[in-house]
Amino acid sequence: MNLRRDVFQALADPTRRAILLLLASQSLTAGAIAANFDTARPTVSKHLQILTECELLEQQQNGREIHYHISATKMKEVADFIEPFRNMWDDRFNKLETVMKKYKTNK
Amino acid sequence: MERKTKVNAEAGKQDILITREFDLPLELLFKAYAEAGIIEQWMGTKVLKLESKKHGGYQFETSDANGNVVFKANGVIHEFVPDRKITRTFEMEHTPFGVQLEIYEFEELTDSTSTLSMHVVYESVTQRDQLLKLPFAQGLNMAHNRLQDIVSKMK
Numbered sequence: 151m152n153l154r155r156d157v158f159q160a161l162a163d164p165t166r167r168a169i170l171l172l173l174a175s176q177s178l179t180a181g182a183i184a185a186n187f188d189t190a191r192p193t194v195s196k197h198l199q200i201l202t203e204c205e206l207l208e209q210q211q212n213g214r215e216i217h218y219h220i221s222a223t224k225m226k227e228v229a230d231f232i233e234p235f236r237n238m239w240d241d242r243f244n245k246l247e248t249v250m251k252k253y254k255t256n257k
Numbered sequence: 258m259e260r261k262t263k264v265n266a267e268a269g270k271q272d273i274l275i276t277r278e279f280d281l282p283l284e285l286l287f288k289a290y291a292e293a294g295i296i297e298q299w300m301g302t303k304v305l306k307l308e309s310k311k312h313g314g315y316q317f318e319t320s321d322a323n324g325n326v327v328f329k330a331n332g333v334i335h336e337f338v339p340d341r342k343i344t345r346t347f348e349m350e351h352t353p354f355g356v357q358l359e360i361y362e363f364e365e366l367t368d369s370t371s372t373l374s375m376h377v378v379y380e381s382v383t384q385r386d387q388l389l390k391l392p393f394a395q396g397l398n399m400a401h402n403r404l405q406d407i408v409s410k411m412k
Contacts, residue, residue: 158386161268171264223288235389243277243373247300250285254297 157204157224166188166197170206170220177210177219264373268391271382273389275375283365286373287340288360302328315345332359340365347377354388357381 160166165187172178172186184194198218201207204225210217265274279286287294293304305316311334319328329350336344343361348354360376379385382400 156267158389162270162382162386167268232266232389234264236262236264239275239277240263241297243262243279245301246286246289247279247281249280249295249299250281252291253288254285256368 155212157206160200160204160206163197165194166201169194169197169201170225173207173218173220177217179215179217212224266385267366271380271385272376273385275377277375278366278372279370281371282369283340283363283371286371289346289365291339302330308334310334313337320368320393329354332356355384 173182182190207218262277291309293307294379297304302317307315313334316331321327332346334345347359348356358378362374364372
């Protein structure tokens with residue numbers, strides 16, 4: 151399974167992004183999370199399941215309740231996701247700069 | 258250290274913004290996009306056609322060491338304003354990535370420095386994300402690395 155792709159797809163959904171935002175500062179139960187959205191409870195559960203499956207969220211058992219919180223490690227990985235793409239352009243632009251500097255000198 | 262090339266790709270959107278500051282005068286930066294012979298050098302691709310003008314078009318083609326074509330791209334130029342702006346489409350042939358709209362804006366910073374901002378709009382969020390996930394060690398970069406090999410052998 152391509153985990154990275156799943157993470158990216160998970161993040162493409164606005165409700166899931168809102169859930170992550172909500173959990174950025176606190177850990178909450180599924181019920182407390184659902185209370186913040188107009189969306190039907192099962193839909194929110196589905197979103198939580200997806201976010202948990204791709205490891206953006208972690209579950210923690212507190213007595214009888216399950217709390218959801220953000221996985222800092224995974225979020226960092228997502229932030230780094232764009233890095234290969236950025237590197238490719240950086241390399242390419244470095245080459246452009248080198249080529250044009252030579253061009254200037256040869257003129 | 259501040260990164261020279263910045264990429265801004267927000268989740269759930271179908272565009273990307275790439276910006277870069279160059280240690281080059283504006284005129285030279287623009288020339289790197291306007292002349293076929295120069296594009297060939299830094300992009301590491303063969304330029305089959307380049308008409309740097311409004312309603313012009315271009316075709317790139319890259320072959321591997323055995324002469325097999327590994328990358329083909331083409332597009333049309335919608336707007337061409339020397340030292341300022343190029344608006345063009347870009348399509349990688351035989352790929353599912355569709356046609357992207359590319360808006361290049363060139364700006365002078367000082368006599369010897371300039372910036373390029375490249376705004377790329379994809380057909381859909383999915384296509385953009387697929388493209389971002391392309392393993393860049395393959396395809397585009399392959400041609401790039403090959404060029405580096407050639408250059409290092411020349412030294």
